[in-house]
Amino acid sequence: MLDIQPKIHDENRQGEAFAPFAQDPNKYKKKFYIESYGCQMNFSDSEIVASILNEKGFGATKNFEEADLIFLNTCSIREKAEQTVRKRLTEFKKIKEQKPGFLIGVLGCMAERLKTKLLEEEKLVDIVVGPDAYRSLPALIEEAETGQKAVNVLLSRDETYADIAPVRLDSNGITAFVSIMRGCNNMCSFCVVPFTRGRERSRDPYSIMAEVTDLYTRGFKEITLLGQNVDSYYWFNESSKEIVTFAKLLEKTALISNTLRVRFSTSHPKDITDDVLYTMSKYENICKYIHLPVQSGSTRILQLMNRTYTREWYLAKVDRIKEILPDCGISSDIIAGFCTETEEDHQQTLQIMQYAKYDMSYMFFYSERPGTLAERRYKDDVLIDVKKRRLQEIVDLQGKLSKESNEKDIDKTFKVLIEGSSKKSDEHWMGRNSQNKVIVFPKENYSLNKGDYAFVKVTNCTQATLLGNIVEIINNNK
Ligand code: 5AD
Ligand code: SF4
DSSP: OOTTOOOSOOTTSOOEEEOBSSOOGGGOSEEEEEEEOSSHHHHHHHHHHHHHHHHTTEEEOSOGGGOSEEEEEEOOSSHHHHHHHHHHHHHHHHHHHTSTTOEEEEEEHHHHHHTTIIIIISOOOSEEEOTTOGGGHHHHHHHHHTTOOEEEOOOOSSOOOTTOOOOOBSOOSSEEEEEOEEOOOOOOTTOOHHHHHOSOEEOOHHHHHHHHHHHHHTTOOEEEEEOTTGGGOEEEOTTTOOEEEHHHHHHHHHTTOTTSEEEEEOOOTTTOOHHHHHHHHHOTTBOSEEEOOOBOSOHHHHHHTTOOOOHHHHHHHHHHHHHHOTTOEEEEEEEESOTTOOHHHHHHHHHHHHHHTOSEEEEEEOOOOTTSHHHHHSOOOSOHHHHHHHHHHHHHHHHHHHHHHHHHTTTOEEEEEEEEEOSSOTTEEEEEOTTOOEEEEEOTTOOOOTTOEEEEEEEEEOSSEEEEEEEEEOOTTO
């Protein structure tokens, strides 16, 4: 998986340390180090935390050895994600033993799920802060400094951090994520998110527009609107009586500038509307890419998962997307081995993948999470070896589908936004097309910079990347 894809949950992208790109170390009285795990929302929250801490005189460092405070922004989505964080906390605890006054804080979903456990019982951390309580972080640091227990895991019905300008951490200066809502009301039976991130609430669209406009003026060229379920975004303006749906919000964002690309994630198959699809088709700068998690191809399993759609409904959605947006890329999340899943259910998942021809998928085997509906209602009865074998079949099929999808792009020309030099070679640019596929191509003698657009013709591909050559450059000063 690639590092800067818009994605909601990806615990493979773990433990990245972030430091703001332009901070004067002498400006701040203390230094903090933050590591983020899990979904893009967590990475986005770390930028809010950095902003709150900067305001109070704490500066970010990329080097945990020089930090006074260490924060881990954590993920609970699968058991493995929590194990990784525990291991890391144990390592930091060892450092703490040799460094008096050094504080360790746990943020995010694990803080919310385990509450005081990591502090009181396991004595791994000094500060515990849930996703809706980041404003209280400076006060909690003060409490922890005096040896008190510093915990705030209150969930909120209205906190959206709308007024906080995130400090862009570890940014390429071209692509950024903008959170448009928080929480989730869906109650998929396998998922811990509604318990750790609370009720769904939408952020004021005017603050979203202000943030995006500011990013654009600072040279950013692509923004991804983020939410657990963006299609249920809803805002009602009491005074003007204006209703802002997700389709409306997309349109407003697209209208900021036609040189600013707009992406979004994640869509729920039950909620994505024709309105959204038509808005996507109306604006060239809204990227033709939808992350539409299916989870399972079997209606019976989907019912147990509480996904509230059937196999047929999902297939009809895919048809509708392809009808309105023939060149749209589609990706998915898939869970292998959910409670009671039979071989036949699993075959239906493989079939639905073939039908939808996903360009990419995030694939997992089911991991029972404490407190979820599935944990309370159903037995986790698919043997681990069976789960793993089914997952492998899903991964293999996805590999084949990704390769086929990329091969179909050979000889096509795409408009590519350049994100920077390719990791492997300074002589090559790396960018993405509208469908979110990575394209690598030689810089040649063109005078291009990151943030510029170019037309690139695809000549070859691997399973994960398209390779090509520039055929035309665009007047990027417009
Ligand atoms: N086990 C396995 N995968 C899960 N996901 C969410 N909860 C679980 C779980 N308990 C996956 C879903 C979701 C993605 C973010 O993570 O596929 O879409
Ligand atoms: Fe979890 Fe379902 Fe909400 Fe996604 S939509 S965060 S899978 S409950």
